Amino acid sequence: MLDQAARDALVAAVGADNVISDPVGLRSYECDGLTGFRQVPALVVLPRDTESVAAAVRVCHRHSVPFVARGAGTGLSGGAMPVADGVVISLQRLRRVLDVDPVDRRAVLQPGVTNLDITKAAAPHGLYYAPDPSSQQVCTIGGNVAENSGGAHCLKYGFTTNHVLAMTVVLPDGEVVTLGGDSGEQLGPDLRGVFLGSEGTLGIACEITVRLLRVPETVRTLLADFPSVPAAGEVVSDIVAAGIVPAAVEMMDNLAIQAAEKAVGAGYTLDTPAALVVELDGPEAECGEQFEQVKAICERHGCTRLHVAGDAGERARIWKGRKAAFAAVGRISPDYIVQDGVVPRTRLAEVLDRIARMGDAAGLRVANVFHAGDGNLHPLVLFDADAGELERAEELSKDIAELCVELGGSLSGEHGIGTDKACSMPRMFGVDDLAVMDRVRSAFDPDRLCNPGKLLPTPRLCGERPGVYRPHPLEEAGVIERL
Amino acid sequence: MTTTSPVVLSPTDLRSAHEALADTSGPVRISGAGTAADWAGAPGTAPTVLDTTRLTGVLAYNPADLTVEVRAGTPLVRLQEELAGHGQRLAFDAARAGRGATLGGLFATADSGPLALGYGSLRDLVIGATVVLADGTVARTGGHVIKNVAGYDLSKLLHGSYGAFALVTDLVLRLHPVPAAERTVRLECPLDTAAGRAATVLASALEPVALEWSDGELLARLEGTPDGTRARARQLAELIGGAVLTEDDAATAWARHADLVARPAPRDAVVRIGCRPSRLPRFLRGEGATGGLGTGVGTVRVPPAEVADVHDAVAAEGGTSVLRQRPAGPLRAWGRAPSAVRVLTALKRELDPEARLGRGRFETWFGGADSGG
Numbered sequence: 070m071l072d073q074a075a076r077d078a079l080v081a082a083v084g085a086d087n088v089i090s091d092p093v094g095l096r097s098y099e100c101d102g103l104t105g106f107r108q109v110p111a112l113v114v115l116p117r118d119t120e121s122v123a124a125a126v127r128v129c130h131r132h133s134v135p136f137v138a139r140g141a142g143t144g145l146s147g148g149a150m151p152v153a154d155g156v157v158i159s160l161q162r163l164r165r166v167l168d169v170d171p172v173d174r175r176a177v178l179q180p181g182v183t184n185l186d187i188t189k190a191a192a193p194h195g196l197y198y199a200p201d202p203s204s205q206q207v208c209t210i211g212g213n214v215a216e217n218s219g220g221a222h223c224l225k226y227g228f229t230t231n232h233v234l235a236m237t238v239v240l241p242d243g244e245v246v247t248l249g250g251d252s253g254e255q256l257g258p259d260l261r262g263v264f265l266g267s268e269g270t271l272g273i274a275c276e277i278t279v280r281l282l283r284v285p286e287t288v289r290t291l292l293a294d295f296p297s298v299p300a301a302g303e304v305v306s307d308i309v310a311a312g313i314v315p316a317a318v319e320m321m322d323n324l325a326i327q328a329a330e331k332a333v334g335a336g337y338t339l340d341t342p343a344a345l346v347v348e349l350d351g352p353e354a355e356c357g358e359q360f361e362q363v364k365a366i367c368e369r370h371g372c373t374r375l376h377v378a379g380d381a382g383e384r385a386r387i388w389k390g391r392k393a394a395f396a397a398v399g400r401i402s403p404d405y406i407v408q409d410g411v412v413p414r415t416r417l418a419e420v421l422d423r424i425a426r427m428g429d430a431a432g433l434r435v436a437n438v439f440h441a442g443d444g445n446l447h448p449l450v451l452f453d454a455d456a457g458e459l460e461r462a463e464e465l466s467k468d469i470a471e472l473c474v475e476l477g478g479s480l481s482g483e484h485g486i487g488t489d490k491a492c493s494m495p496r497m498f499g500v501d502d503l504a505v506m507d508r509v510r511s512a513f514d515p516d517r518l519c520n521p522g523k524l525l526p527t528p529r530l531c532g533e534r535p536g537v538y539r540p541h542p543l544e545e546a547g548v549i550e551r552l
Numbered sequence: 553m554t555t556t557s558p559v560v561l562s563p564t565d566l567r568s569a570h571e572a573l574a575d576t577s578g579p580v581r582i583s584g585a586g587t588a589a590d591w592a593g594a595p596g597t598a599p600t601v602l603d604t605t606r607l608t609g610v611l612a613y614n615p616a617d618l619t620v621e622v623r624a625g626t627p628l629v630r631l632q633e634e635l636a637g638h639g640q641r642l643a644f645d646a647a648r649a650g651r652g653a654t655l656g657g658l659f660a661t662a663d664s665g666p667l668a669l670g671y672g673s674l675r676d677l678v679i680g681a682t683v684v685l686a687d688g689t690v691a692r693t694g695g696h697v698i699k700n701v702a703g704y705d706l707s708k709l710l711h712g713s714y715g716a717f718a719l720v721t722d723l724v725l726r727l728h729p730v731p732a733a734e735r736t737v738r739l740e741c742p743l744d745t746a747a748g749r750a751a752t753v754l755a756s757a758l759e760p761v762a763l764e765w766s767d768g769e770l771l772a773r774l775e776g777t778p779d780g781t782r783a784r785a786r787q788l789a790e791l792i793g794g795a796v797l798t799e800d801d802a803a804t805a806w807a808r809h810a811d812l813v814a815r816p817a818p819r820d821a822v823v824r825i826g827c828r829p830s831r832l833p834r835f836l837r838g839e840g841a842t843g844g845l846g847t848g849v850g851t852v853r854v855p856p857a858e859v860a861d862v863h864d865a866v867a868a869e870g871g872t873s874v875l876r877q878r879p880a881g882p883l884r885a886w887g888r889a890p891s892a893v894r895v896l897t898a899l900k901r902e903l904d905p906e907a908r909l910g911r912g913r914f915e916t917w918f919g920g921a922d923s924g925g
Contacts, residue, residue, distance in 0.1 A: 172751065172830050173828045173829050173830050173848075174754070195755075216701065217701050217705075219699060219701075223699065227672070227676065228699070228701075230676075230705070230708075231672055231676050238892075240892075240895065244894070246891045246892040246894075246895070247890075247891040247892070248891075248892055250826060250870075250871070250872050251826065251827050251828045251831075251848065251870050251871055251872075252826035252827055252828070252829070252847060252848035252849050252871070252872070253664065253668060253672065253673050253675075253826065253847060253848075253849060254662070254824065254825070254826020254848075254849050254871075254872045254874075255662050255675075255711070255712040255826075255872065256872045256874075256886065256887075256888070256889070256890040257712055257713065257714075257886075257890055257896060257914055257917070258708070258709050258710070258711065258712050258713040258716075258717065258896065258899075259662070259675050259708040259709065259711045259712055260708075260709070260890070260892050260895060260896070261708070262675055262705055262707075262708025262709075262711065263704060263705060263706070263708045263709050265705070265708075266701050266704070266705055267704055283754070283755070283756075283757065283759075285757070285759075286757035306616060309616065309618065309729075310616065312639065312729035312730070312731070312732060313729075314728070314729070351759060351776075352757060352758065352759055352776070352780060352784055353757075354777075354779060354780045354783050354784070355776045355777045355779075355780030355781075355784075358777050358779060358780060359777065411697045411699050411700055412697070413614065413617045413619070413696060413697055414616070414617055415614065415616045415617050440699070443697070443698050443699040444617075444697055444698075444699070445699045477695075477696055477697075478695070478696075478697045478700075479695050479697050479699070479700040479701075479702045480702045481700070481701050481702050482697075482699040482700060482701065483699065483701055484701075485701055486701075486702055486703065490702075494702070494703065497695075497702055497703075498692065498702075498703060499691075499692070501689050501690060501691050502691045502692050502693065502703075503703075504689070504691075505685065505689065505691040505693075505706065505903070506693075506703055506704045506706065508902040508903060509704055509706065509709065509899065509902065509903075510704075511898075511902055512895060512898035512899040512901070512902045513895060513898070515898075524703065524704075525703075
């Protein structure tokens with residue numbers, strides 16, 4: 070129970086107008102984008118400035134109340150799920166763009182600014198913010214920092230961590246510090262980089278300085294159909310082998326294409342087994358030259374249809390189909406789970422084959438949409454909860470993520486570990502690896518009040534039995550060793 | 553007090569690196585090629601030296617995935633030679649690589665070169681690491697895939713740690729293709745002119761991967777296709793009033809730049825500065841100064857007596873500074889302590905409670921537990 074003294078102190082810290090305590094209001098904070106995990110918080114505070122965030126955190130620290138920071142709540146791993154009897158610190162009222170500096174090409178943002186609004190603020194100067202998660206219209210930069218978000222274009226431009234220069238952070242005891250600096254030079258170890266992607270467990274970022282890039286001179290986009298998923302995969306390999314770094318390479322299989330086409334009618338071919346979206350950007354002459362190379366590679370691998378976006382409108386339509394794919398799957402299945410895993414790109418064909426077989430064995434369909442350039446898969450496990458398929462679907466989804474680790478990849482490429490995958494962490498990391506992460510957490514948050522129960526496995530979450538460590542495939546191959 | 557020579561341990565693999573720390577006690581100084589022995593705070597004396605120069609070799613290289621895992625004592629130039637055979641490279645060109653610097657040393661000192669404008673530094677290019685803590689604990693972080701958000705990215709904690717948190721034994725690196733062509737445009741001019749022209753270049757669509765002031769000249773490098781770089785180099789030269797260099801002249805100009813950074817006269821103190829790019833030119837005074845006009849990272853030479861003034865002036869502009877050559881006597885190594893020094897101290901206690909590693913490198917940041925000497 071959140072006691073009255075702590076409640077009163079929190080109200081005093083942020084002001085009575087910035088507190089939600091009624092049951093209906095609290096319920097709307099019970100989960101993030103991963104709706105299967107729910108917990109109604111004891112209180113929600115919505116501070117309006119950094120000092121109020123710090124004041125609220127200090128109260129939590131003094132009264133030993135667990136707290137969870139929350140942006141737009143679009144996360145897909147339960148990272149912003151509240152803690153029982155804890156407080157949610159919503160950053161939705163910290164949504165000002167504090168500065169846009171066209172000379173040094175950077176912007177300073179409050180955490181509640183949406184990803185797309187950064188680019189909107191930068192656009193008058195011919196600049197933009199590169200990371201572009203699919204939810205960019207609503208997701209916030211604070212959440213992007215917590216999850217180290219990527220997006221379709223991170224193959225060429227990198228992730229949030231490659232674009233954040235500095236942050237003003239409220240530490241778990243309420244102290245306000247700066248991590249990072251005005252350039253890439255560091256004063257000692259890169260605490261900025263440790264904080265990025267820490268899923269809200271090391272503190273709350275309240276002012277974020279990001280790099281802005283100049284809008285590329287040219288963007289070229291094509292949509293190509295292929296007779297098989299492996300054929301499309303070979304195209305990706307050949308593009309990379311040719312020394313081309315595309316801005317984005319996305320692949321969809323037939324099931325995903327059908328769903329997307331039904332939803333938005335973006336002009337995808339309904340019966341093609343696989344389609345690729347390839348986008349190049351950069352200086353005009355080079356972009357054009359490499360685009361011709363990409364087209365030739367597509368033709369060489371039996372491309373059955375190749376459509377080049379003639380203008381920005383057509384490009385937007387191609388991307389609309391791709392970006393609508395997740396939600397569109399709802400049209401071909403009553404329920405579905407979005408999975409997120411990574412394999413070395415060269416193992417894409419293998420992992421897709423294994424996933425298909427696992428789906429058959431489980432009697433469930435799996436649609437595949439993925440960032441093919443960097444091996445980041447988003448298998449969509451389709452099921453019918455009314456038919457009692459939920460448990461089987463969850464099991465299959467978990468097995469797919471763990472398969473990625475078995476193939477030398479990662480449990481998550483962009484959605485994070487959160488509540489969802491904490492218990493799978495021992496599949497990817499050994500006992501000592503996780504213990505060292507826990508020591509890092511202790512240095513920031515010795516009292517475990519800041520988003521507890523996320524990211525690292527706990528006996529409470531995963532059962533008393535610690536996860537069984539299985540050797541990494543590179544260890545089995547004798548390539549790496551563990552002592 | 554008598555000084556005895558330290559015991560030197562030279563591990564060759566993870567197991568012997570683990571043993572070197574697990575089976576010893578007391579302070580340990582980690583030493584690579586020795587190209588940055590003089591950087592940051594002066595290392596304290598230690599009865600044990602952990603020499604990483606035999607910890608070499610590629611552990612896993614998959615060209616098709618553009619990743620490589622390499623032992624941390626491997627010199628960067630050796631790795632680049634191996635990668636070049638596959639048309640690939642680590643897009644990283646710290647000046648002291650030419651002096652044999654190891655990947656682990658370059659990583660631990662958070663070094664970077666002109667290409668940081670286009671590709672970032674090792675903090676952007678390292679995607680996984682294996683480390684040994686002071687108590688011998690072996691831990692891995694990250695992995696072999698570029699996109700990976702599972703768990704804390706502990707490699708960041710080691711980037712710029714000067715060996716004070718752990719020994720890095722292996723690094724997994726993200727690679728890039730060697731560009732089909734590269735061209736450099738040069739303008740000989742005063743610094744103020746260079747600063748103005750650099751701003752023009754950065755506002756253009758020409759996408760230089762490096763843009764440096766180098767002791768009397770502005771250098772801009774372009775990478776891409778042969779035709780594309782030819783066209784862009786011509787445009788760039790026109791835009792700033794400079795000239796496109798021949799391949800040989802470009803190589804000479806960049807080699808000179810690297811020498812200015814990595815081979816200063818022994819009498820000078822050298823300070824590395826990082827700040828907002830637009831503010832960097834005001835600190836690039838004096839002979840031999842170099843600086844990235846897009847990155848805001850520069851290197852200056854000053855008489856030892858002026859080091860403190862440089863630190864203070866940079867700090868006053870919100871920048872960072874660190875000593876990179878200490879000619880004689882005690883000189884302040886860091887411009888200022890970071891704002892989160894309390895967190896660093898807590899991390900030090902968690903990861904190296906007996907303060908065995910990296911003594912002296914961060915001067916007084918970690919309090920009494922980590923004084924030099």
